[in-house]
Amino acid sequence: MLKVISLFSGIGGLDFGFEEAGFETRVALELDKFACRTIALNRPSWAVIEGDINLxxxxxxxxxxxLDVGEADILIGGPPCQPFSKSSYWVRGDSLRLDDPRADTLSGYLRVLRDTRPRAFLLENVGGLxxxxxxxxxxHLLDGIRQVNAECGTNYQPSVRLIRCAEHGVPQIRERVFLIGSRDGRTFRFPEPTHSGRLDTECSLFATSIEPYRTAWDAIGDLxxxxxxxxxxxxGKWGDLLPSIPEGQNYLWHTPRMEGMPLFGWRTRYWSFLLKLSKRLPSWTVQAQPGSAIGPxxxxxRKLTFEEMCRIQTFPEGLKINVGRTEMQRMLGNAVPSLIAEILAHEIRRQLLDAPLDRGLRLLPPRRELVPPPERLAPVPVKYHSMVGNHAEHPGTGKGRQAIKRAQMAQGAEKTRS
Structure with a gap:
């Protein structure tokens, strides 16, 4: 078994994928007590450290x-994205404070990379990175990796790629950025997409391996x-309206541009408001902290069960929880689909660790050919009829009330500084 040090482990989304590719998590560091409790419940053999990485x-x-320094085969982790607001840490030309206890989570990851010197590393984060x-x-990360190389004599040369998970067989629309590098300077080549949303055969003229997206029905249709x-x-206020919205639609169904009742203005709500899964499409991104009317x-x-969300996240079968709905949703919504980790782990073994694994993907959902017809729509309840009207559309990007408010606040702050 190849040896993993896991940081910001969460419920174990990355670790589960590496596990299916023949890696063993030797230690998992996680701040959230509910995630640590869930790891201990499902993987009691993992050593778990509950704590802040900078402490x-x-x-x-x-x-x-x-493990000793240099013995880990790979360091993996997904630092939380909240520190991206701390731009003062990231002034170019400033020396990175990797040992400063006030450092952000990215610097914490870099510090562990420097001190443990694994054969390879993988860092994932939100697409906005x-x-x-x-x-x-x-x-900041690339500068920090160069500093690690200078201090330690390593030669990590990170490859960076935005991965659209549905293009690799995950039955969910989710984007993540990955950085992968090898201690000896080998360049990692990311695997090309294997799935597409196109249902025609045009793409087969150029890529015969391209399959249609895996769908929500593929993921959970047998449950x-x-x-x-x-x-x-x-x-809440909107729960009784959901049965009147077709599969694969959201509140936009009830706007003047579509076929429902004109209850809302076009694009005046969040996309995930009253968003419903379609049996014939991938799921939309599972949310970590949804409101009462936020889907999918x-x-x-109804809301998705724990087992259904695990399937959509391509987690292994049989996971258990002993936490409440809020904590469960947050853990699953923040996780990386394990199938993506499994795919990358196979490539890391082959390209960077000289240990190819001759077996197929274990977390890829099976394709279910017999898809039932869409569910029958219910009529709009009478209590919503008073909302029917000629609702104004959203004025456009940067022109909404919140955008104008933010712009005004930024202008006020600029005047104060000047």
Whole structure:
């Protein structure tokens, strides 16, 4: 078994994928107590450290893993994205403070990379990490890796790629950025997409291996309806409106541009408001902290169960929880689909660790050919009829009330500084 040091482990989304590719998590560091409890429940053999990365010395991480410097085959982790607001940490030309206890999570990851010197590393984060013009976090990481090389004599040369998970067989629309590098300077080549949303055969002229996206039905179509609906019913002001929205649609169905009742203005709400899964499409991104009317919801007009969300996240079968709905949703919504980790782990073994694994993907959902027709729509309840009207559309990007408010606040702050 190849040896893994896991940081910001969460519920174990990355680790589960590496596990299926023949890696063993020797230690997992995680701040959230509910995630640590869930890891211990499902993988009692993993050494778990509950704590802040900037308060846990690298020597403790190595000791709990039973490893010396340089012995880990790979360091993996997904630092939380909240530190991206701390742009003061990332002024170019400033020396990176990797040992400063006030450092952000990215610096914490870099410090452990420097101190443990694994054969390879993988870092994942939200797609915004690499947005052009807003890539301070990415530049901070690349500068930090260069500093690690200079201090330690390593030769990590990171490859960076934005991965659209549905293009690799995950039955969910989710984007993540990955950085992968090898201690000896080998360049990692990311695997090309294997799945597409196009249902015609045009793409087969150029790429015969391209398959249609895996869908929500592929992921959860074989599961029976839960016998206990406690915690799954959608309450609040809008719960009774969801049965009147077709599969694969959201509140936009009830705007003047579409076929429902004109209850809302076009694009005046968040996309995920009253969003319902379609049996014939991938799921939309599972949310970590959804409001009462924020989906995606099941086509049976209820919230998704723990097992269904695990399937959509391509987690291994049989996971258990002993936490509440809020904590469970946050852990699953923040996780990386394990199938993506499994795919990358296979390539890392082959390209960087000289240990190819001759077996197929274990977390790829099976394709289910017999897809039932869409669920029958319910009429709009009478209590919503008073909302029918000629609602104004959203005025456009940067012109909404919140955007104008933010612009005014920024102008006021600029005047104060000047």
């Amino acid at each position: 846990v010395p690298s020597s403790v991480i190595l000791d709990r893993a039973g 690499a947005f052009e013009g807003k890539d301070e976090g990415l530049r 029976t309806e839960p016998s206990d609906f406690e915690g799954l019913l959608i309450g 919801f099941h086509w049976k007009n």
